[in-house]
Amino acid sequence: MTARTFKEVCAHSLMRTVAGFVISLAFLMAFGLYLRARPILVTKPLEELLFHTVWNPSQGQFGLANFIISTIWVTAIALIIAVPLSVFTAIYLSEYAPAKIRNIARPVVDLLAGISPVVYGVWGILAIVPIVRDYLMPFFSEHLPFFPFASDNYTGFCTLTAGIVLAVMTFPIIISVTEEVVSRVPFELREASLALGATKWQTIKLTVLKKARPGIIAAIILGVSRAFGETMAVLMVAGCAIQGFPRSIFDPAYPLPALIANTYGEMMSVPLYDAAVLLAAFILLLVTMLCNIAGWGILLRTERRGM
């Protein structure tokens, strides 16, 4: 073996080791969490942990349902707001905006993606909480006092606020991935549609979006996983209290990530407490991982099909 091939082999195996290490880290983490959550999984049936609403660790009651429902609420609100707005923004940017606007908007969107969640949290407290408290909540409780708007939480720290802040945080990823897949639809395909006498909007709606659909779905899934796992901003604006089953978008929410961040490390003397919180972390990791795998899987598959 010459020196060069020796170096080649060394470099190869070194890189393989490092890559393998980094990739297995994710699995090790999942496995570690599972091991630490196991004590509670063997003492309590899974359905009790997932579907019971009573969270009272000192009494040995570890129902995660309220936290899970909170997470779903907050994520759903975020998506209802974020998906249409960011998909339309992305379509505007890639199809209609002049190059000048596009070239400004792209880095701004990337910048938004890089801002620390704490900043979004502060912005939520300063801007969104007052709006929800002073305008939305009074308006809804006066005019639409029924599910899912009826609430007696007048603080402004609530599910809706968290959803709005999360929506703004998921904009960048949905916009940039959607914009990318939409602008990767071949120019000739648009020509083919236009040449048949289609208008620009018909072409976008019937051909471009159809072609880009898997990519847009992937973008949304990636957005979901961001909203689902986001902790800090939610912690700051969601109210983080459990007042029974969260029924209203104006009730406080207490999503899983906030639960973990708030309680892990405290009251560790309570038996099984730490296992319960780590179970929450395990669920979170699992769902986020699945979302990411699904999202990238769809993207890669459409890429391989030659989009």
Added chain:
Amino acid sequence: MNTPARPHIMTEHLTVHYGRQRVLQDISLAIPDRQITAIIGPSGCGKTTLLKSFNRLIELQENVRVSGKVLVDGENIFDPQIDVTRLRKKMGLLLQRPQVLPMSIFDNVAYGRRIHGCKNRRLLGEIVEKYLTMAGLWDEVRDRLHGPASQLSIGQQQRLCLARALAVEPEIILCDEPTSALDPASTQHIEQIFMELKKDYTIVIVTHILRQARRLADHVLFLYLGELVEHGPAHRIFDTPQQARTRDYILGIIS
């Protein structure tokens, strides 16, 4: 020049710039009705640009500037009152690589009719059959009309694109090197279809294959570096070209 019959498309002093670069220069020509006109010339001489001026697809390019006139059926297509979708409906387009739409074979052919407002399923079914037959594809796909069009072979895809273009009932078919991505058998198939279609359609075909132009064309336009060097009946261009540059190109001296 002995321009035959009624011209279907005419240009008058058509000039196209991309930014500062002039790509077509003062082109005046006439394309005869219901014949096959071939646009030939070396790579980069502006053939595609000329073709896409006819249905105003050229306007999609950035920084493009067009002056002069293009008359289709005597109407100036750059007139602001012209409805561009109506104009494009008059002209089918085949591109170099077949561009099937991301939907089923049936929906591809029905696409044009649907966007122009046809919703009747039975009628659409008849249209799809009629034009797939005309494009010589019906027998090959009749059992999988609702399967994805992207699974067809490239040659079949190009015929599907032809059926799709014919289904909006155009009068003109514009083709930009329609066979350059195809194998010889598919090429021959497409050429045969063109020979039949020219009874009813005006066909404009960009090609860099001289033999193809000889086989198909009634009328030839020779472009060189954005200039229309010579045009006329095919036999005259090929047998007794008037210009030295045309002769050199046909003999394969310039390319």
